[in-house]
Amino acid sequence: DSGVTQTPKHLITATGQRVTLRCSPRSGDLSVYWYQQSLDQGLQFLIHYYNGEERAKGNILERFSAQQFPDLHSELNLSSLELGDSALYFCASSVGGGTAQETQYFGPGTRLLVL
Amino acid sequence: QKEVEQDPGPLSVPEGAIVSLNCTYSNSAFQYFMWYRQYSRKGPELLMYTYSSGNKEDGRFTAQVDKSSKYISLFIRDSQPSDSATYLCAMMLGTGTASKLTFGTGTRLQVTL
16 A cells, blocks of 8 residues: 555446546645546556646646645646546645656555546 | 667466566766566565666565666566566656656566466
């Protein structure tokens, strides 16, 4: 158990809908990262927040947004969902601002299925 | 062309075999290299972390980096059924705010009795 929690574990929804994925980092970690894992693209970095502020952006669609709250939990909002958004969404956390020396600890993921 | 290429496998080996997992990359700016292990329906967990060319050993695992060839490897000695998982290589640019991990697509390993 990495100490990172994600809810819900599974989510089934329809095209065009909006969902919110939630992540609680390990106690004491200030950074939260979001990744998308699909069969064809593998694990792809979406976005990184550090202590409430956006630090880095990856291949995140405009339909997706994220935020980190004062208690350091984070939410990833996915809107206007398409079939291709079906994937595993992972949250990871690290203790500092995201330097290479920090280990990123991954949560168990949220499996999203868009029908 | 993807920045990081990894043979997807699956790779099936008998218990006790030596396993070699490999990744190549195209961006010479990558300075830090990791190997993650992902069990089915779980999140990835960090196995090995290296930042220089050469070998790093941790128990049955050895990570090898060749920056001149842009090639990294993970060797597993005396493989066990519990090693059956997907192994993902990951890379990161230099220090500072370079927080983005770039992953390979993963190699699925099956160790049979």
